[in-house]
Amino acid sequence: MGFEKEIKQKAFSLGFDLAGITSAKDIDSGQIKEYKKWLNAGRNGQMDYLAGNIEQRFSPVSILPGVKSVICVAINYKLPQPASKNSLEIASYALYPDYHKFIKEKLRVLADFLKSRDKNLKFKICVDSSPLAEKALAVRAGLGFIGKNSLLINPKLGSFLLLGELITNLPLKPDKPIEGLSCENCRKCIDACPTGALADGQFDARRCISYLTIEHKGRISPELKDKMDSHLFGCEQCLMVCPYNEKAPLGKKQKYGFTARKVKFEIDNVLNWSKADFENFTANSPMKRTGFRRIRRNALICKRNRG
Ligand code: B12
Numbered sequence: 351m352g353f354e355k356e357i358k359q360k361a362f363s364l365g366f367d368l369a370g371i372t373s374a375k376d377i378d379s380g381q382i383k384e385y386k387k388w389l390n391a392g393r394n395g396q397m398d399y400l401a402g403n404i405e406q407r408f409s410p411v412s413i414l415p416g417v418k419s420v421i422c423v424a425i426n427y428k429l430p431q432p433a434s435k436n437s438l439e440i441a442s443y444a445l446y447p448d449y450h451k452f453i454k455e456k457l458r459v460l461a462d463f464l465k466s467r468d469k470n471l472k473f474k475i476c477v478d479s480s481p482l483a484e485k486a487l488a489v490r491a492g493l494g495f496i497g498k499n500s501l502l503i504n505p506k507l508g509s510f511l512l513l514g515e516l517i518t519n520l521p522l523k524p525d526k527p528i529e530g531l532s533c534e535n536c537r538k539c540i541d542a543c544p545t546g547a548l549a550d551g552q553f554d555a556r557r558c559i560s561y562l563t564i565e566h567k568g569r570i571s572p573e574l575k576d577k578m579d580s581h582l583f584g585c586e587q588c589l590m591v592c593p594y595n596e597k598a599p600l601g602k603k604q605k606y607g608f609t610a611r612k613v614k615f616e617i618d619n620v621l622n623w624s625k626a627d628f629e630n631f632t633a634n635s636p637m638k639r640t641g642f643r644r645i646r647r648n649a650l651i652c653k654r655n656r657g
Pocket residue numbers: 381382384385388397400441442443477478479480481482483484485486489495496499500501502503509510511512513514553555558560561564565583584585586588
């Protein structure tokens with residue numbers, strides 16, 4: 351068995367559902383241009399951090415000099431769709447423990463495996479918060495294509511996927527991107543987005559309910575508030591309607607210690623949370639990022655929308 355195949359098998363044994371390899375060469379410059387246009391149009395909203403380290407985002411070598419390959423991995427976190435929508439809506443990923451920690455831990459084990467083969471291994475692990483265009487690298491590593499919802503879609507596993515990368519100085523044989531895949535004429539996600547964040551063919555974070563509930567500080571405009579419905583944290587309307595997700599298998603991660611909580615969020619319970627309650631509840635959850643004040647703000651908007 352080739353080394354690349356062994357690496358992927360090790361990744362699968364650690365609980366990753368997808369693994370692919372791409373070279374560490376820069377992502378093509380056309381994408382930097384698109385990214386800059388996106389920023390210049392202000393589509394990043396208050397996420398100023400997206401405007402920093404622009405060149406680095408498209409250049410793994412600038413993150414760690416001398417690296418040759420990027421091992422891209424993904425975990426499937428698809429949950430069964432709730433039968434009723436009586437309680438507040440939470441993005442599925444936020445029902446799991448913090449995925450940054452989980453993926454990093456697993457990638458560290460993968461790095462140990464590589465180190466057992468090559469003592470001179472240099473590596474860096476990236477999950478979400480590193481300035482790196484993760485989806486574009488995953489496309490190059492053959493994990494899927496970018497859909498109209500702006501997410502990486504794998505033809506078999508859909509887009510309920512969380513990504514991570516191990517950047518390394520090992521010269522590995524790269525995989526090929528999957529050719530010929532696209533959303534074709536489907537526009538279900540565009541039509542399902544309550545705020546029209548995907549309406550003009552380019553994702554506008556300022557209108558995305560995920561952005562508004564998680565990242566946006568301060569007041570939310572009345573027009574967008576009205577459309578937030580019962581979304582307390584995150585949004586996945588554009589994933590829920592995707593035909594690729596409809597037929598995708600559920601993510602089965604219990605075996606690996608990555609299990610979603612079964613919990614209902616009732617408006618009045620959330621509004622009764624003290625700061626300490628919030629901190630207890632979100633101790634190892636991605637929801638922690640939003641902070642107590644914003645969760646309260648969101649809950650008040652949901653209460654108003656529920657009438
Ligand atoms: C900022 C951010 C957000 C922002 C902005 C989202 C966005 N679409 O840009 C907000 C807070 C809104 C957000 C929301 C969500 N996010 Co987010 N987010 C990020 C983050 C940190 C940066 C993304 C970014 O740079 N955006 C700016 C835009 C312009 O860049 P881009 O989307 O990467 O697009 C570039 C490439 O994709 C490429 N590209 C675009 N089209 C095409 C087409 C082709 C053919 C190719 C080759 C390349 C290509 O060029 C673009 C410009 O250079 C990434 C992690 C990371 N470091 O990459 C996670 C990430 C994208 N988020 C993720 C997730 C899970 C979500 C949510 C589903 C969570 C939720 N349920 O609430 C939602 C989905 C909303 C949506 N439809 O995008 C996952 C997505 C996994 C996947 N399947 O793709 C990521 C990768 C985190 C991770 N490590 O798993 N997120």
